[in-house]
Amino acid sequence: MASSMILYWGSGSPPCWRIMIALEEKNLQGYQQKLLSFEKNEHKSEPVMAINPRGQLPSFKHGDNIINESFGACLYLENQFKSQGTQLIPDSSAEQALVYQRMFETLTLQQKMADVIYYTWKVPEGERHDSAVKRNKEALSAELQLWEGYFQKMDAGSYAAVKYFTMADVMVFPQIAYAFRFGLSQEKFPKLEEYHNLVKERSSVQASWPPHWKETPQGMEILKDL
Amino acid sequence: MASSMILYWGSGSPPCWRIMIALEEKNLQGYQQKLLSFEKNEHKSEPVMAINPRGQLPSFKHGDNIINESFGACLYLENQFKSQGTQLIPDSSAEQALVYQRMFETLTLQQKMADVIYYTWKVPEGERHDSAVKRNKEALSAELQLWEGYFQKMDAGSYAAVKYFTMADVMVFPQIAYAFRFGLSQEKFPKLEEYHNLVKERSSVQASWPPHWKETPQGMEILKDL
Structure with missing residues (x-):
């Protein structure tokens, strides 16, 4: 599962960090990842722009599914892996x-x-x-x-x-x-x-x-x- | 169900409108509602401040549960009334x-x-x-x-x-x-x-x-x- 995911991220960015925490909580270690540099403008590089026309980090792909918005990606992970790892949205x-x-x-x-x-x-x-x-x-x-x-x-x-x-x-x-x-x-x-x-x-x-x-x-x- | 809900809203505010559309889509007509005037500063009035320290509209309560953020309230309604009305988050x-x-x-x-x-x-x-x-x-x-x-x-x-x-x-x-x-x-x-x-x-x-x-x-x- 996790190996079909790729995350482009920048160090210290809270939106990037959110997805990384959610991936850990859902036991999805082993995803592909690429640490990019904002200073070097790597968030505007070709692999990012190919999945994210905004040229922003995080950019996240699971198989063919692209969810770059951090809130969206985290909710997607919770929904797709509901019974795996930490339950992040309570039932009550x-x-x-x-x-x-x-x-x-x-x-x-x-x-x-x-x-x-x-x-x-x-x-x-x-x-x-x-x-x-x-x-x-x-x-x-x-x-x-x-x-x-x-x-x-x-x-x-x-x-x-x-x-x-x-x-x-x-x-x-x-x-x-x-x-x-x-x-x-x-x-x-x-x-x-x-x-x-x-x-x-x-x-x-x-x-x-x-x-x-x-x-x-x-x-x-x-x-x-x- | 709907009668235990109350929405404080302002006319034309997209965040307020979102919750109203979600309530309609989930067949939750009949909720209590109070149209307030931003011009008259009614979003800072006592009943709003009692459930929303930010003094903003929308302010929304279902029983004792308070969710004033429009995205949060809409996701809550979808989750709580999943099989009722329109399914707003697809399964695939x-x-x-x-x-x-x-x-x-x-x-x-x-x-x-x-x-x-x-x-x-x-x-x-x-x-x-x-x-x-x-x-x-x-x-x-x-x-x-x-x-x-x-x-x-x-x-x-x-x-x-x-x-x-x-x-x-x-x-x-x-x-x-x-x-x-x-x-x-x-x-x-x-x-x-x-x-x-x-x-x-x-x-x-x-x-x-x-x-x-x-x-x-x-x-x-x-x-x-x-």
């Missing part, structure tokens, strides 16, 4: 509701993190404003406080949606890890840090940990003053 | 892959439309730049051309992912309808217009058509020159 309606809610809230967190972290990359020099940087940081800080609050209300040792690891964690954990990599304060966000410590030891997460993070343990401190 | 792996891919690409289209349509609402006056407006419009135009190309490659009369109506249509149709409402050219996007004409007659879509669009058939022509 109450737990399912929580998982779906937190999964998709991750997209808002992702957007607000991108607005801060990639500001100078996305906004041309002549269009940059300190007021925009300040507003984006405030919006991200409020978003992270919302998540900190979610964890505060849950029992110690809980995962992002329920007491055990689900698709909500597949989605949000890489985002949280990314925030700490970019300097998020453990003192200001103690519950997020607890969650980070809990999930980072998980074998699916360890097996897919971004390789360049191992070499250079700390990223830029863009989020330090949030 | 090839079709499932296509549906998941197009579903989540909708989020990029949504983001690029928001960047254009809400520019003056989102960006304070002193931070606005004609160059940004131009770039956002070009990005949206390229995005819509990508979708136009998807439909060109499909058989006539196809839906957004496969030959029949699926969750991909629940997600993307409100976005396409919104684009035409805001002046998108039928001449430049003939396949999108064909798709728009095909789906707008569907009973689930007719039953949930934004009420204020009936009163004022054409919106602002922001997208006319794309």
